[in-house]
Amino acid sequence: MGHSLISLGAFIVTLGVLVTIHEFGHFWVARRLGIKVLRFSIGFGKPLWRRRGRDGTEYVIAALPLGGYVKMLDEREGEVPAAELPRAFNRQPIGARIAVVLAGPLCNLLFAIVAYSLMFMVGVPGVKPLLDEPVAGSLAAVAGFRKDDLILSVDGRLTPTLSMAMLALVERAMDGGRIMVQVRDADERTRVRVLDVDVDKDLSGETMVFDRLGLIPWRPVLPPVIGQVIPNGAAERAGLKDGDRILWAAGEPVTDWEQWRTLIQRHPGQPFSVRIERDGSEQTLELTPDRRTDHGETLGFIGVSPTPISEDLAQQLRVVVRYGPLDAVGAAIGKTWDMSLLTLRMLGKMLVGQASLDNLSGPLTIAQFAGQAASAGLMAFLSMLALVSLSLGVLNLLPVPVLDGGHLLYYLIELIKGSPLSETVQNLGQQVGMVVLLLLMGLALFNDFSRLLG
Numbered sequence: 239m240g241h242s243l244i245s246l247g248a249f250i251v252t253l254g255v256l257v258t259i260h261e262f263g264h265f266w267v268a269r270r271l272g273i274k275v276l277r278f279s280i281g282f283g284k285p286l287w288r289r290r291g292r293d294g295t296e297y298v299i300a301a302l303p304l305g306g307y308v309k310m311l312d313e314r315e316g317e318v319p320a321a322e323l324p325r326a327f328n329r330q331p332i333g334a335r336i337a338v339v340l341a342g343p344l345c346n347l348l349f350a351i352v353a354y355s356l357m358f359m360v361g362v363p364g365v366k367p368l369l370d371e372p373v374a375g376s377l378a379a380v381a382g383f384r385k386d387d388l389i390l391s392v393d394g395r396l397t398p399t400l401s402m403a404m405l406a407l408v409e410r411a412m413d414g415g416r417i418m419v420q421v422r423d424a425d426e427r428t429r430v431r432v433l434d435v436d437v438d439k440d441l442s443g444e445t446m447v448f449d450r451l452g453l454i455p456w457r458p459v460l461p462p463v464i465g466q467v468i469p470n471g472a473a474e475r476a477g478l479k480d481g482d483r484i485l486w487a488a489g490e491p492v493t494d495w496e497q498w499r500t501l502i503q504r505h506p507g508q509p510f511s512v513r514i515e516r517d518g519s520e521q522t523l524e525l526t527p528d529r530r531t532d533h534g535e536t537l538g539f540i541g542v543s544p545t546p547i548s549e550d551l552a553q554q555l556r557v558v559v560r561y562g563p564l565d566a567v568g569a570a571i572g573k574t575w576d577m578s579l580l581t582l583r584m585l586g587k588m589l590v591g592q593a594s595l596d597n598l599s600g601p602l603t604i605a606q607f608a609g610q611a612a613s614a615g616l617m618a619f620l621s622m623l624a625l626v627s628l629s630l631g632v633l634n635l636l637p638v639p640v641l642d643g644g645h646l647l648y649y650l651i652e653l654i655k656g657s658p659l660s661e662t663v664q665n666l667g668q669q670v671g672m673v674v675l676l677l678l679m680g681l682a683l684f685n686d687f688s689r690l691l692g
Contacts, residue, residue, distance in 0.1 A: 248619070250303050254280060256346065256627050257306040260634070263345030264308040264338055271334045274311040274325040281306060310338075314661075332649055339645045346631030347574060353624035354570035357617055361560040364399030368456035368555065369421075376452020381431045383453065386424035393418050398559050400455055409576065411435050411451060412583055458551060460495035460544045471541020476525040478514070478542065485520065486513035495544045502527050506538035574628055581632045639664075639671030 258280055265278050274293065279285075281300030288298045310327040311318060318326050327335065367389035372378035389397050392406035410417045417433040433451060462484040467473050484492045488510040492498050506529040513522050527538030546552075561569055637647040644667065652658045659667075 252623060252626060253303050253305075255623060256349070256630055257281075257303075259345050259349050259627065260342040260630065261306045261308050263341035263343075267341035268308065268310055268327070268338045271330065271337065272325060273327050273330060273334070273338065274322060275308060276311060277307075277309040279307050279309070332653055336646060336649050339642050339649070343631040343634040343642055346627045346634070347578065350574045350577075350624040350628040350631070351567070351570045353620050353627070354573050355563075355566045357620055357624075358559065358561045358566035358569050359563060360617065361558040362399070362621075363556065363558050363617070364401055365455075365555045366557050367397055367400045367403035370454040370456045372454060373452035377433050377435065377450075378431075378452035381419075381433050383419075383421070383431050384423060386456070387421040387431070388423075390420040390422055390428070392420075398557055402559075405576065405580070407433075407451065407453070409580055409583075412580075456555075457496065458547045460547065462492045462495050462498045463545050464542050465545035466543045468541035468543070471539075472526060472528045473540040473542045476512070476523050476540075478512075478523065478525070478540075479516065481516070483515040484512060485515055487511070487525075502540055503537040506530075506536050508538070574624075577625065577628055578632050581629055585636075638674055639667035640675055641671065644668075644671055 261278060261280065265275055268275055275295045277296045277298060279298040279300055281298075281303045282305060283300050283302040285298045285300050288296060290296055309315075311322060311325055312327045313323075314328055323329055327338070330338075369383060369385065369387045369389065371385040372383045389403045391397055392403065393410055395406050397403035397406055407417065407419075411433075414435045417435060419431045419433060420428065421431055422428055435451070464473070464478060464480055464482045464484075466480055467478055484498050486492060487498065487501050488505065490501070492501070505527050507526065509524055509526040511522055512525045513520060525540065527540050529536055530539055531537075634641050635643040635646070637643045639645075639647075648659055648664060648667070658664075
């Protein structure tokens with residue numbers, strides 16, 4: 239319950255901040271160009287708070303926090319007094335209308351740059367890109383990757399953290415071809431491993447590109463000792479408790495946590511005996527793992543977590559990336575650009591069937607991530623805000639009627655043909671755009687529920 243409230247609160251704050259930034263872009267540019275703004279609303283539905291500002295603009299916070307809008311004076315939406323006609327949006331030069339529409343998404347991208355700049359100046363914590371043994375027969379195994387390889391760069395791009403290495407590899411893998419990965423191996427020698435990626439053969443339809451390459455982040459060898467039993471799970475029903483050491487399970491000795499986890503996953507819904515040591519004595523329990531589906535595969539799970547790794551080991555794996563003010567801005571612009579391109583490319587891959595539609599996420603997933611980020615601290619929450627903001631900016635620029643990009647498309651057509659599209663064509667486009675948007679939202683919600691129930 240507590241985590242749900244945190245997720246809900248973080249989700250409302252996330253939407254509130256990002257919608258305000260987006261709509262403020264439209265509002266600020268419209269005002270600077272002399273266009274009369276009738277209403278600036280955060281949220282839809284019944285107003286919870288309203289205030290009349292100078293020039294008669296009404297500021298509103300509404301009950302449904304799932305968006306917002308800026309309503310400008312416009313002859314297409316009602317009669318406009320003759321004295322106010324020069325301030326109507328539809329009477330503005332096409333350049334002014336384009337500027338107003340572009341301002342919202344650009345403000346979202348600018349916010350991402352500011353947020354990333356602040357993070358890089360304060361310092362972005364992460365873990366070193368240290369690798370475990372690659373998946374047998376995978377591209378990484380063929381390329382010669384070994385346990386304890388530390389990724390230094392991808393095609394010359396430095397990757398001091400695991401997240402940077404994953405992002406660089408995902409971006410390059412989507413292009414295919416030979417990827418030069420510089421690593422430092424267990425003997426402290428610098429080597430170059432070459433991943434030869436065929437996009438159609440190796441990555442088509444896959445969601446987790448990093449996993450598909452066969453690369454596995456380094457995992458410590460943990461003892462098979464239960465750190466925490468999650469309430470109402472299969473482990474609690476079987477009588478397992480915190481601190482229990484697993485000795486035998488399903489007729490085989492258990493020596494480490496990874497073996498125990500794999501054994502559980504292999505037995506979804508299948509009962510087996512577990513020999514444990516508790517308080518110096520041994521006893522046998524019967525355990526039946528629950529079932530869950532992960533990427534189409536049914537796996538067992540019981541609701542336990544291992545004992546955490548030691549603080550000394552955790553400290554050795556940590557790394558902080560920090561820049562001076564100017565370098566931080568440059569790095570932030572680069573990251574915003576890279577993430578924006580990756581978003582567009584992923585959408586393109588989904589449209590042509592080269593990436594799974596499972597990548598689409600809706601409000602429930604965003605709320606879940608927002609809650610996790612808020613719990614992890616200010617920098618994690620700021621990072622999540624930046625990512626959602628740039629996604630909002632990029633998606634709003636897509637040439638889909640209803641979105642800002644759809645309006646831009648209309649104006650570009652008007653610029654080319656010398657006159658606006660007919661209202662009939664524009665209305666038809668709006669209807670088609672609304673259907674497309676509703677279908678995408680429906681698919682995103684379906685993915686959300688599938689993840690929650692899976």
